Amino acid sequence: MKIVIATSNTxxxxxxxxxxxxxxxxxxxxxxxPQHPPIxxxxxxxxxxxxxxxxxxxxxxxxxxxxxxxxxxVDRLGGRPGVFSARYAGVGxxxxxxxxxxxxxxAGIKPEERTACFRCVLALVDPLxxxxxxxxxxxxxxxxxxxxxxxxxxxxxFLDPVSGLTFAEMETAQKNQIxxxxxxxxxxxxxxxxxxxxxxxxxxx
Numbered sequence: 065m066k067i068v069i070a071t072s073n074t075x076x077x078x079x080x081x082x083x084x085x086x087x088x089x090x091x092x093x094x095x096x097x098p099q100h101p102p103i104x105x106x107x108x109x110x111x112x113x114x115x116x117x118x119x120x121x122x123x124x125x126x127x128x129x130x131x132x133x134x135x136x137x138v139d140r141l142g143g144r145p146g147v148f149s150a151r152y153a154g155v156g157x158x159x160x161x162x163x164x165x166x167x168x169x170x171a172g173i174k175p176e177e178r179t180a181c182f183r184c185v186l187a188l189v190d191p192l193x194x195x196x197x198x199x200x201x202x203x204x205x206x207x208x209x210x211x212x213x214x215x216x217x218x219x220x221x222f223l224d225p226v227s228g229l230t231f232a233e234m235e236t237a238q239k240n241q242i243x244x245x246x247x248x249x250x251x252x253x254x255x256x257x258x259x260x261x262x263x264x265x266x267x268x269x
Contacts, residue, residue, distance in 0.1 A: 065260055066090045068097075070121040070131035075216040076245075080132070083240055083249045089260070092127070100124050110134060110147060111197055114187035122189040128260060130252070134184035134245060136218045138206060140177050141169060149217070163210060163221050170206055178206040182222060182231075182244040186252050188259060196255055200248030215239065 065088075069080050072094040081091055094100055103120055107113040110133040117131035135149030145152040145166065153161035170178055181203045188196040202224075210220035212232030219231035224242070231239055240246050 066092055066127050067260070068092045068094075068121055068125050068127050068129040070094060070103075070117045070129050076132055076134075079236075079240065079243075079245055080130070080249065082236065083246060087253070087256070092125075094121070097121070097125060105133070105147070107133075107147065110183060110185035111187070111199075113147060114185045115189070115195065115197065118187040118189040118195075122191060126191050128188065128190040131187045131189075132184060132245065132248075133187075134182070136166075136180055136182055136222070138166070138170070138178075138180040140173055140179075159217055163218060166206065166218065167208065167221065170208075175205065180204060180206050180222065182218075184244040184248040186245075186248045188252060188256070190259065194259070196252070196259060198248050198251040198255075200244045200246065200251065202242060202244045202247065 067089045069077060069091060071077055077093050084091060101120055101124055103117050105113045105116070107116060113133035114131045117133070118129045121131065122129040133147070135146055137143045137146050145162070149162070151157055153165040181201050183199065183201045185197060185199050204225060205223045207221050207223050207230065210232070211230045212220050214234060214236065215232040222231050224231065227234070231243065
């Protein structure tokens with residue numbers, strides 16, 4: 065069965081493809097639908113944004129769709145950047161600029177007060193109008209300077225307190241075992257087989 069991942073973000077798409085590699089589905093992305101309707105992520109929560117993306121693309125393609133919305137919530141900053149994570153330093157800002165702004169906001173803050181949470185919400189919508197939403201999170205600490213060259217987004221400044229590595233210092237396989245996106249997807253995989261099976265059965269009737 066075909067399933068659409070509603071993103072054109074190469075990094076997110078690669079992560080999700082890797083996590084779904086043992087699953088019997090053909091994965092498509094927004095790159096396979098260049099004329100898709102515009103998606104304005106104006107929700108006040110990750111869940112609102114993920115559901116909006118999934119609904120729009122599912123309606124357009126007629127295929128089951130998974131949409132991701134995720135970001136970093138820093139306790140000292142009241143949960144910011146949150147839904148604005150990708151554009152924290154402005155629309156179209158590069159990851160390095162977002163990290164620079166974050167570190168400047170936390171300048172002088174003691175290590176024990178630099179706690180944060182990576183959060184990922186995955187929304188699954190099918191053409192029959194059924195919807196499922198799952199959430200994954202991983203807590204860590206924001207460093208005072210970037211470390212590592214792997215990953216993307218805030219990975220270089222997000223320290224995993226268990227391994228002592230930032231997400232950007234981890235190999236992909238290691239990150240994919242513990243990350244917020246991996247945890248959300250593991251929840252989704254528990255319901256995905258039955259969800260897709262029911263979708264297929266009802267479309268055939």
